[in-house]
Amino acid sequence: MFLKILNYLDGYVTITLPEECLEKFVNMATTRGIYLWGITNAAGNQVALNARLRDVQPLRHVARMTRCRFHIINRSGLPFFIGKLRRRRALLGGALCFVIALYALSSFIWFIDITGNQSVTEDKIARVAREAGLYRGAPKRSLDTAELEKTIMQQVNDLAWVGVSVDGTRVLIKVVEKVLPPDNGEHPVDIVALKDGLIKEILVLSGHPLVREGDTVTSGQVLISALIPPPEIEEESKPNAAEGEAEKEQQLTLQYVHARGIVRARIWYDVYNEIKLEEQVTKPTGSEITKLCMKIGGKEIILMGPHQVPYVHYTEHRDVKRLPEWRNIKVPVEVITVKYTEQGTYTNKLSRSEARRLAETQALDELRSQMPSGAKILNTQVREVKTAGEEDIVRVRVQVETLEEIGMEKPHQQDGGGSGIVDPKHGNQADGNQNNH
Amino acid sequence: MAWRDLKNKVKRQFSDVLDLPGDIMLDLPKIVLVGNLQVFIENHRGIQEYNPRLVRVVVNDKVIEVTGENLTLRNIMPDEICVEGQITGLIFLS
Numbered sequence: 001m002f003l004k005i006l007n008y009l010d011g012y013v014t015i016t017l018p019e020e021c022l023e024k025f026v027n028m029a030t031t032r033g034i035y036l037w038g039i040t041n042a043a044g045n046q047v048a049l050n051a052r053l054r055d056v057q058p059l060r061h062v063a064r065m066t067r068c069r070f071h072i073i074n075r076s077g078l079p080f081f082i083g084k085l086r087r088r089r090a091l092l093g094g095a096l097c098f099v100i101a102l103y104a105l106s107s108f109i110w111f112i113d114i115t116g117n118q119s120v121t122e123d124k125i126a127r128v129a130r131e132a133g134l135y136r137g138a139p140k141r142s143l144d145t146a147e148l149e150k151t152i153m154q155q156v157n158d159l160a161w162v163g164v165s166v167d168g169t170r171v172l173i174k175v176v177e178k179v180l181p182p183d184n185g186e187h188p189v190d191i192v193a194l195k196d197g198l199i200k201e202i203l204v205l206s207g208h209p210l211v212r213e214g215d216t217v218t219s220g221q222v223l224i225s226a227l228i229p230p231p232e233i234e235e236e237s238k239p240n241a242a243e244g245e246a247e248k249e250q251q252l253t254l255q256y257v258h259a260r261g262i263v264r265a266r267i268w269y270d271v272y273n274e275i276k277l278e279e280q281v282t283k284p285t286g287s288e289i290t291k292l293c294m295k296i297g298g299k300e301i302i303l304m305g306p307h308q309v310p311y312v313h314y315t316e317h318r319d320v321k322r323l324p325e326w327r328n329i330k331v332p333v334e335v336i337t338v339k340y341t342e343q344g345t346y347t348n349k350l351s352r353s354e355a356r357r358l359a360e361t362q363a364l365d366e367l368r369s370q371m372p373s374g375a376k377i378l379n380t381q382v383r384e385v386k387t388a389g390e391e392d393i394v395r396v397r398v399q400v401e402t403l404e405e406i407g408m409e410k411p412h413q414q415d416g417g418g419s420g421i422v423d424p425k426h427g428n429q430a431d432g433n434q435n436n437h
Numbered sequence: 438m439a440w441r442d443l444k445n446k447v448k449r450q451f452s453d454v455l456d457l458p459g460d461i462m463l464d465l466p467k468i469v470l471v472g473n474l475q476v477f478i479e480n481h482r483g484i485q486e487y488n489p490r491l492v493r494v495v496v497n498d499k500v501i502e503v504t505g506e507n508l509t510l511r512n513i514m515p516d517e518i519c520v521e522g523q524i525t526g527l528i529f530l531s
Contacts, residue, residue: 022484023483023484026513027484031515033515035514036512037512038510038511039487039511040509041509047487049510
């Protein structure tokens with residue numbers, strides 16, 4: 001390897017000479033310390049061999065002494081290549097131009113990527129960056145990433161962090177947006193019921209309660225209103241005042257707050273479940289087979305594994321591997337590993353009591369998934385539903401009573417959800433709701 | 438020549454006793470075969486014949502004949518020859 005590179009740098013020639021004088025020629029050359037290699041037969045009783053460029057003159061001497069003529073048939077190596085290039089100035093110039101153009105163009109920015117933005121548009125960031133001197137075709141030397149980061153941070157309000165990194169001719173602007181805390185107190189918020197239920201206890205921290213303990217509520221109904229009506233004393237103390245004026249005053253004293261409070265209610269859940277005593281179930285048998293195929297364009301080529309799945313019932317799991325996309329180029333080659341797992345069917349037999357227990361636990365699990373995490377179970381009732389005829393099926397109805405928090409914050413609507421303006425004492429309102437229920 | 442034989446005998450015994458390699462002491466060729474693809478012959482005295490089926494290399498007082506197919510001399514240096522090709526045989530001719 002090393003010798004080959006050296007020979008290439010030195011330059012070497014391939015010469016041919018008649019077969020009959022090869023031995024004399026080679027022996028004389030080697031005794032003079034001339035390195036020869038690659039001696040092979042050439043066409044027409046000729047032998048070809050390689051020798052270094054600097055050994056050509058001594059070889060001529062050897063040839064004269066041995067009285068054989070040799071012909072140079074090929075010249076290779078760096079010295080000849082340079083000579084060739086010297087004759088082709090345009091090629092050399094073109095290569096030089098290419099290198100210079102590549103170098104010159106790589107000192108500009110050609111791609112600007114913006115990542116991490118969700119609510120701020122890319123255009124906005126790009127516009128700010130353009131004003132700060134980062135645009136397509138901007139020279140890389142004039143780019144000051146730290147300065148740019150600072151400018152973008154100042155000009156775009158909703159950003160918490162900006163990072164600008166230069167990667168070759170690509171500039172990557174990474175942004176992290178500010179996460180603003182939710183509004184509190186500024187907009188009026190009601191507490192509404194999340195579910196239907198019977199109010200067990202209500203604790204108002206701020207706002208105006210519209211329901212009392214013992215009331216039945218439906219989901220979506222306002223429990224604590226954001227609108228606080230004017231104090232009643234005012235109305236009573238000024239019975240003689242002009243009605244218009246009183247109304248005006250009432251309007252002025254209306255106050256909107258962010259309602260807060262805890263509302264606990266009794267909620268009933270009802271779930272029905274049935275379990276068959278005899279059931280067909282499928283289970284993996286443990287035998288599986290893997291198929292490896294390659295997808296090129298629309299064609300699928302199976303590299304390894306069966307052409308047809310040898311199982312009657314099976315599930316398949318596909319794992320597709322492909323090359324990562326680069327810029328706009330997608331390589332349409334995928335390697336797909338498909339794993340087939342055989343499924344066997346069994347008959348599962350249960351006794352009546354087992355089935356009932358299973359149905360119960362399943363029903364309770366389902367109920368638990370419906371309940372919020374803070375719910376307290378007050379009462380559980382399990383009933384087996386019996387039908388007239390004897391069946392191979394167990395039916396179970398489970399009823400659970402819980403105590404849970406049902407208050408949920410919702411923006412206040414001016415005329416929605418039965419506001420307290422009409423009747424501050426809420427008597428009618430509550431009655432109406434109970435009637436609806 | 439009795440004198441020369443005696444000299445060689447003494448030399449061989451000497452190298453046997455001292456465990457010296459024969460190629461240095463007795464001026465013998467060292468031949469390395471790499472499978473049937475290459476033969477390296479060190480300590481040669483030049484080539485005697487070459488064609489793609491047969492290469493004869495002169496060593497000390499013998500001739501080594503390498504037979505095979507498509508034989509080429511990969512390189513020739515003053516002390517080493519490398520023959521490449523499909524080698525079928527290697528014979529010493531005295």
